[in-house]
Amino acid sequence: MRPLLLSRNKRYMIYFSIMAVVISLFVLIYLLLKPVETWPIPAQELGFNKDLRILRGKYLVENVAHCAHCHSPTDSTKFGFPVLEGRKYSGGFLMGHNQGLPAELYAANLTPYGLSKYQDDDLYRALTQGVAKDGHVMFPLMPYGAYSKMDPQDVWSMIAYLRTLPSIRNDVPTSTVDFPVGLINKLSQPSPQPTSFASLSQEADLGAYYANIAGCLECHSPENSRHEADLSQAGAGGRAFVLPGGGVVRSSNITREPRTGIGSWSADRFVSRFKQYADSAYRPETIPAGGANTYMAWHFFAGMEEADLRRIYAYLRTLPPQSNQVVRYSPASN
Ligand code: HEC
Numbered sequence: 001m002r003p004l005l006l007s008r009n010k011r012y013m014i015y016f017s018i019m020a021v022v023i024s025l026f027v028l029i030y031l032l033l034k035p036v037e038t039w040p041i042p043a044q045e046l047g048f049n050k051d052l053r054i055l056r057g058k059y060l061v062e063n064v065a066h067c068a069h070c071h072s073p074t075d076s077t078k079f080g081f082p083v084l085e086g087r088k089y090s091g092g093f094l095m096g097h098n099q100g101l102p103a104e105l106y107a108a109n110l111t112p113y114g115l116s117k118y119q120d121d122d123l124y125r126a127l128t129q130g131v132a133k134d135g136h137v138m139f140p141l142m143p144y145g146a147y148s149k150m151d152p153q154d155v156w157s158m159i160a161y162l163r164t165l166p167s168i169r170n171d172v173p174t175s176t177v178d179f180p181v182g183l184i185n186k187l188s189q190p191s192p193q194p195t196s197f198a199s200l201s202q203e204a205d206l207g208a209y210y211a212n213i214a215g216c217l218e219c220h221s222p223e224n225s226r227h228e229a230d231l232s233q234a235g236a237g238g239r240a241f242v243l244p245g246g247g248v249v250r251s252s253n254i255t256r257e258p259r260t261g262i263g264s265w266s267a268d269r270f271v272s273r274f275k276q277y278a279d280s281a282y283r284p285e286t287i288p289a290g291g292a293n294t295y296m297a298w299h300f301f302a303g304m305e306e307a308d309l310r311r312i313y314a315y316l317r318t319l320p321p322q323s324n325q326v327v328r329y330s331p332a333s334n
């Protein structure tokens, strides 16, 4: 009987292998054929004062969305990775295989030189629908999912500000994503769900609006098995970021939990934690190789309006408290 049993197992094995191959092929064909989605672009409200629009866009781009944090070369020897002098928004290498990503990601040159092929509508689509001018759906590290929830007029204001940046000649290679992971980006396209900013009146709702653009919970929630923020533990912190030199920095617990989070912090303490980097005398300190640095965008957020920081504080107070003791730094293990 033995040989018969074995061969029956073998038959099952062959059967399951064929099924697995067929299912994978179907998934692959589905992803290959799935069109890149595009939705209509909301109109730009006319009658806005142009200068005020640019000012609003500047605030959102510089201090809330902190686009330059990713889209510029930075100085890795200084606290908080400040942008290299004179190279802001000129783009550069961000991360890739060296950090275990299935991709080589370059952040684009956002100055007029880099965006010369983009009409305003193309930029709107890239920022909120994740489709680059060349038609590829971007890797979701570019936070288009968050920007898809912005008020359309705020998106237009950001675009208006980007058009005023001084042009810097710098050609950035196109990002590449390993096959077949690149196809999966098509699944991360957000359908538009814009917020009406004028309809927000509660402090905490305004705070949620700015926190979304700033990506607070994206960084300050633990990572799930798919390397995404686990929002069922929003704000609990502990997301690990590898530093140059191999050390690890982890995001803090920013829920109102009193022992492991910031429950004991007053709004004033919260605001001054950010504003300490806004002091005109402040210079980012030099961090020795392998030392404790941070990806928290302190240099950008320090310029946020105090009222908006208080709103973010009010919003964080509404998150369920999470008990999670985070070890902020671990040195390289070698
Ligand atoms: C967390 C890092 C990060 C932040 C913050 C970020 N980006 Fe990006 N951005 C990227 C990466 C990475 C890509 C390339 C993605 C790809 O092609 O798969 C990208 C691509 C783009 C592109 C497409 C350019 C091209 O090559 O065609 C535009 C436009 C853009 N970003 C604008 C912005 C603007 C404006 C902001 C702020 C409102 C911003 N980004 C914030 C990482 C970031």
Ligand code: HEC
Pocket (backbone or CB within 6 Å): 210, 211, 214, 215, 216, 217, 219, 220, 241, 249, 250, 251, 252, 254, 273, 294, 295, 296, 297, 301, 312, 328
């Ligand atoms: C790119 C990832 C990233 C983003 C975006 C980010 N943070 Fe952080 N944050 C960190 C990391 C990492 C730390 C720990 C290292 C440090 O203190 O700088 C941190 C530290 C903090 C701390 C210090 C807590 C303490 O105990 O001193 C506060 C408060 C904070 N973040 C709030 C926020 C808020 C509010 C936002 C959104 C406006 C935000 N963060 C956005 C990564 C991020």
